Amino acid sequence: MSETLLEVTGLAKHYPVRKGLIVAKQVGTVRAVDGVSFSVSRGETLALVGESGCGKSTTARLVLRLIEPSAGSIRFEGVDVTRITGAAQRAMRRRMQIVFQDPYASLNPRLTVAETIAEPMLVHGIGDAAARRKRVEELLSLVGLRAFHAQRYPHEFSGGQRQRIGIARALSVQPDLVVCDEPVSALDVSIQAQVVNLLKDLQRRFGLAYLFIAHDLAVVKHVADRVAVMYLGQIVEIGDKRSLFASPRHPYTRALLSAIPHPDPERRGQVKPLGGDLPSPLNPPPGCRFHTRCPFAQERCRREVPELRRLGPGHDAACHFAETLPPAGLDFTGGLSENAAKRLALYAKARAA
Amino acid sequence: MSEDLLRIEGLRTVFRTHGGEVTAVDGVDLSVPRGRTLGIVGESGCGKSVLSLSIMRLVAHPGRIAAGRVLLEGRDLVGLSSAEMRQVRGSQVAMIFQEPMTSLNPVHTVGFQITEAMRAHDPRASATELRERAIEALNRVRIPSPDRRFDEYPHQLSGGMRQRVMIAMALACRPKLLIADEPTTALDVTVQAQILDLLRDLQAETGMSIILITHDLGVVAEMADEVAVMYAGRVVERAEAGAIFGDPMHPYTLGLLGSVPRLDEERETLLAIDGSVPPPFALPKGCRFHPRCPFAAAECKSDQPPLREVVSGHSAACLRAPVEAFAA
Numbered sequence A: 001m002s003e004t005l006l007e008v009t010g011l012a013k014h015y016p017v018r019k020g021l022i023v024a025k026q027v028g029t030v031r032a033v034d035g036v037s038f039s040v041s042r043g044e045t046l047a048l049v050g051e052s053g054c055g056k057s058t059t060a061r062l063v064l065r066l067i068e069p070s071a072g073s074i075r076f077e078g079v080d081v082t083r084i085t086g087a088a089q090r091a092m093r094r095r096m097q098i099v100f101q102d103p104y105a106s107l108n109p110r111l112t113v114a115e116t117i118a119e120p121m122l123v124h125g126i127g128d129a130a131a132r133r134k135r136v137e138e139l140l141s142l143v144g145l146r147a148f149h150a151q152r153y154p155h156e157f158s159g160g161q162r163q164r165i166g167i168a169r170a171l172s173v174q175p176d177l178v179v180c181d182e183p184v185s186a187l188d189v190s191i192q193a194q195v196v197n198l199l200k201d202l203q204r205r206f207g208l209a210y211l212f213i214a215h216d217l218a219v220v221k222h223v224a225d226r227v228a229v230m231y232l233g234q235i236v237e238i239g240d241k242r243s244l245f246a247s248p249r250h251p252y253t254r255a256l257l258s259a260i261p262h263p264d265p266e267r268r269g270q271v272k273p274l275g276g277d278l279p280s281p282l283n284p285p286p287g288c289r290f291h292t293r294c295p296f297a298q299e300r301c302r303r304e305v306p307e308l309r310r311l312g313p314g315h316d317a318a319c320h321f322a323e324t325l326p327p328a329g330l331d332f333t334g335g336l337s338e339n340a341a342k343r344l345a346l347y348a349k350a351r352a353a
Numbered sequence B: 001m002s003e004d005l006l007r008i009e010g011l012r013t014v015f016r017t018h019g020g021e022v023t024a025v026d027g028v029d030l031s032v033p034r035g036r037t038l039g040i041v042g043e044s045g046c047g048k049s050v051l052s053l054s055i056m057r058l059v060a061h062p063g064r065i066a067a068g069r070v071l072l073e074g075r076d077l078v079g080l081s082s083a084e085m086r087q088v089r090g091s092q093v094a095m096i097f098q099e100p101m102t103s104l105n106p107v108h109t110v111g112f113q114i115t116e117a118m119r120a121h122d123p124r125a126s127a128t129e130l131r132e133r134a135i136e137a138l139n140r141v142r143i144p145s146p147d148r149r150f151d152e153y154p155h156q157l158s159g160g161m162r163q164r165v166m167i168a169m170a171l172a173c174r175p176k177l178l179i180a181d182e183p184t185t186a187l188d189v190t191v192q193a194q195i196l197d198l199l200r201d202l203q204a205e206t207g208m209s210i211i212l213i214t215h216d217l218g219v220v221a222e223m224a225d226e227v228a229v230m231y232a233g234r235v236v237e238r239a240e241a242g243a244i245f246g247d248p249m250h251p252y253t254l255g256l257l258g259s260v261p262r263l264d265e266e267r268e269t270l271l272a273i274d275g276s277v278p279p280p281f282a283l284p285k286g287c288r289f290h291p292r293c294p295f296a297a298a299e300c301k302s303d304q305p306p307l308r309e310v311v312s313g314h315s316a317a318c319l320r321a322p323v324e325a326f327a328a
């Protein structure tokens, strides 16, 4: 069952930083992505999480070959996609599609919804006009839009509806892998829930694999099978979702988890802010890149780079002291009050009726 | 019982549009006790920002306050002249916004902007005195090496740092009320946690009241003493924070709670709210939530439910709350 679809090894993207107008001299390197490895199986969701600027979108663009890697390989069904060209590359492109974060900026305002959704089919020469029209109709209903929406323009839609249009467009060419770059981050929680539910439903129906980029670990807990946590261009922890949430092994993962405020005033004050700012990827700290903010940092952390290593079944972390850290002390129990749970159950029942 | 710093009564704010006048805030009653935090939640487009701009008297043309009172320590801000209002802003009520970059001027240093804000309220202070006070203000919002940051430009700062500068500017004149409109929505959770922590400390230090506008129920639970849930320009539920989460009454509040992905449980599907917020020019008749409400009955389509006290200290604008009384 767990057939590997995408395999990324040692992926890096470095941007030279130049100064001077006439004779531009390279004065440094932004290590946007710096040696990232992971795989995604068919039908699976791998979430990529981390703070703004840690390299999530750059990783997404590399995987889709929208930018050239500085190092590393990307294999899709075993074929190295950095080495193929022409028709083979086009065929590969069809099988990997993307849904963007910003539903306002990512759709062409001059195309109707029908044209937007049909465009990838046109690019890949799929079907004739009539077949494409029929497919657009199917897709609209699949993502919860109506047939009459086809002739409208993006500005006539709400954020959640535009995200549905983006999803329909991505699915139009029947991809195997959809890269979702923060598909729900810009949406209200109620609309976010609609879109998350839709993505999960589509995955079940079509066996889609998702590379799901997010900065909200609570959302990730609902959509992912496995989770990779990124910090300054590198993966610091990766693992099966249950194992990672139950026993996060890297101090940064713990910091991300304890920064999330719970929707429960009885647990107020448990949020623990992580000190300091994200260092610049232009000059990442030596040794463990997290040592400038890590509450457990020792002398060794400033000198020696911790490698990503196996700590449990399918669970790796890059921390020298992963085995000896004190218990994470994260308490996710509690949940809804009795009255809230009772009424939510009635809400669910009434909504389903 | 603590005394109220701010009382809003029957506030109505309208905008003139091509299709006629629309009402973005429609008959809102709220109060904020001294030294406490009122959280206002609701989806985007529910009128939270228009409400806060109305309190500040910053609603721009073609909008205006059409009715109601905004009483700050008993004094109605709605009737004040613009000169009087300028005096109130900054010295008594201050505001911070979601996107700090749009409210900071990119061509001036951080220090210049803070000292300008201070000078407006204290024209006689000397430049060195203002500089000292500005650096102290940056220090209070825990900006490291504030004397160096004083001379930097907004683009040289991270998003969290910019929001701290905004807070420093807002608090420079020690206002009694801080209105924070989605202050952490654009920030990472780690930075959000730092900013919320900072706001809480500053409140303890100064005793100011806070109106915290957010669509994140986690943030509300973390910060608010009292909560108002807004939908389509109206307050649909009001109670202490504990009661909003422990005993949610309005179906809209239930829908919001059900939509939040939680770390403490995992459901196969989240309980979303179907549809979206109606714009002010297309408000449904009767209960404005009825097209999205799973409990809607015939009477909901004709009668606008008033905000009524369902149990002591807890009001909801729903004909059928609490919903179990009507569930078959």
Ligand SMILES: Nc1ncnc2c1ncn2[C@@H]1O[C@H](COP(=O)(O)OP(=O)(O)OP(=O)(O)O)[C@@H](O)[C@H]1O
Pocket: A015, A030, A031, A032, A033, A050, A051, A052, A053, A054, A055, A056, A057, A058, A059, A215, A281
């Ligand atoms: N073309 C470029 N030239 C130089 N630096 C770049 C370029 N593109 C990205 N970077 C830098 O690489 C780093 C990673 O950027 P990326 O957009 O991948 O982050 P991200 O994790 O997606 O962040 P966010 O959560 O804000 O979307 C950032 O420091 C960014 O400034």
Ligand SMILES: Nc1ncnc2c1ncn2[C@@H]1O[C@H](COP(=O)(O)OP(=O)(O)O)[C@@H](O)[C@H]1O
Pocket: B015, B017, B024, B042, B043, B044, B045, B046, B047, B048, B049, B050, B051, B061, B062, B063, B278, B279, B280
């Ligand atoms: N200048 C304006 N002209 C017309 N309508 C406006 C204007 N500003 C806001 N509105 C409308 O008022 C409603 C409430 O907006 P807002 O207070 O910004 O919502 P929130 O802050 O809750 O997201 C929205 O439907 C919005 O479109």
Ligand code: SF4
Pocket: A250, A251, A252, A288, A289, A290, A291, A292, A294, A295, A296, A297, A298, A301, A306, A318, A319, A320, A321, A322
């Ligand atoms: S290696 Fe050291 S600095 Fe890095 S996360 Fe582990 S304890 Fe912290």
Ligand code: SF4
Pocket: B250, B251, B252, B287, B288, B289, B290, B291, B293, B294, B295, B296, B297, B300, B305, B317, B318, B319, B320, B321
């Ligand atoms: S009044 Fe009716 S439609 Fe409105 S929230 Fe209550 S049950 Fe729903």
Ligand SMILES: [Mg+2]
Pocket: A056, A057, A058, A181
């Ligand atoms: Mg990004």
Ligand SMILES: [Mg+2]
Pocket: B045, B048, B049, B181
């Ligand atoms: Mg707003």
